[in-house]
């Protein structure tokens with residue numbers, strides 16, 4: 001730990017909350033710039049809405065959502081329209097403050113008029129979302145799944161999913177929402193941080209009982225009841241890939257702004273926490289994505305009134321240690337060089353051929369150690385580190401040169417690669433990614449995430465999108481209209497100009513004008529192809545002149 005900053009470059013930087021250090025020029029950082037902003041409730045809902053507009057069927061795993069306060073009139077109008085069409089529809093909605101976590105400020109409503117408009121909604125924007133009324137129940141309780149996902153690289157896109165996750169249970173038996181039970185958080189909200197305060201919360205030493213269990217234990221139960229668990233996993237994988245595809249355009253804008261291409265900088269990776277709800281029919285629904293999921297493997301226990309102690313939590317340990325261990329194995333900076341490295345060899349485990357990278361752990365003590373004492377301390381620490389990584393409890397002695405730890409001593413990877421493995425199936429969804437590439441191209445200067453009016457004009461000119469029906473004056477009006485509206489509702493007021501989402505909206509407008517008769521998806525795809533083609537031709541010409 002470097003509480004006061006660090007002087008020497010490191011292989012891996014493990015930041016606590018977010019990417020915040022602009023003085024890193026090499027190595028790997030465990031956070032992406034802008035991830036916190038990208039997965040906030042409002043930004044996520046916007047990104048999902050864009051994808052739902054383009055691919056309604058593919059993105060139906062995210063509940064219909066409206067952004068407050070700006071979409072309140074739309075929310076009211078749409079609900080009224082749907083009720084008129086189907087008078088037997090008795091929906092429930094969940095209101096979630098933007099940037100909130102752990103269930104903070106969340107409440108359920110039956111009618112748009114129940115939104116609490118007093119003061120806070122203006123100062124604290126929120127998302128209102130269709131409430132999933134028929135979740136899958138286990139032991140009569142609602143539960144959700146926390147799955148850990150490693151975004152190993154953005155370009156090229158590399159995604160891994162942990163084979164096991166956590167299931168977090170409510171502590172009151174579930175009933176479909178009625179005006180009487182709407183406020184019962186222990187019945188409707190699965191947050192651990194809330195339910196821990198219920199007298200019914202059960203801390204269990206086993207991974208398949210209690211209020212927090214492994215997801216695999218739930219799958220076992222479902223499988224024994226004849227459920228198609230393979231299909232469920234494949235739906236979950238598809239949900240994760242599609243969600244990350246929806247997030248990448250925004251992430252790429254932040255990335256180029258903090259780590260410009262062609263200049264020395266670190267690469268990034270990040271462990272994300274996906275919160276997923278299963279419907280009665282086993283359809284997975286995305287609730288949210290956490291940029292900074294808790295990696296705690298202990299919980300607090302009250303020994304006597306006011307006296308707390310941290311005790312190990314076997315379920316958390318089972319899932320989370322494997323996620324961190326395998327993330328380190330996957331981002332291992334020495335991997336490529338491993339053949340050349342001198343490895344430590346261990347006694348007592350004869351078969352297999354694991355080659356461990358030498359890990360430098362520097363321990364500085366204030367006390368005066370004799371040389372050999374210091375050395376043995378270092379060795380035992382090194383060993384402990386390996387043991388944690390490998391969960392290889394049988395090795396007790398310190399290593400001696402010339403002995404080897406077998407591959408078999410490390411458990412098989414719990415992180416399973418899903419992208420690029422399934423890239424072929426999902427690549428057609430990456431349309432907004434290509435719009436973002438156009439946006440980034442015209443951003444130009446390092447450090448910006450917003451496009452100025454000149455950049456937008458250059459984009460129109462280079463792609464030859466203006467003509468007698470669409471003059472440059474009309475282009476300027478389009479820019480001003482959309483930018484002003486987005487900036488009036490945006491969270492980021494630091495920079496002026498057109499943000500990515502505003503550019504995407506302008507791009508969709510241009511596509512609709514140009515290809516009137518096509519469905520939205522085809523309009524956008526056609527305009528992207530046209531722009532890419534014209535820019536490639538322009539580059540060719542410039543090269544020729546050059």
Ligand code: ADP
Nearest residue numbers: 063100101102103104130131132189190191288
């Ligand atoms: P937070 O970040 O505050 O935990 P979430 O979006 O995760 O906010 O919501 C908190 C809890 O509310 C979830 O864990 C889930 O139990 C419940 N919940 C959230 N959205 C829905 C929904 N659309 N339908 C049903 N339950 C939901």
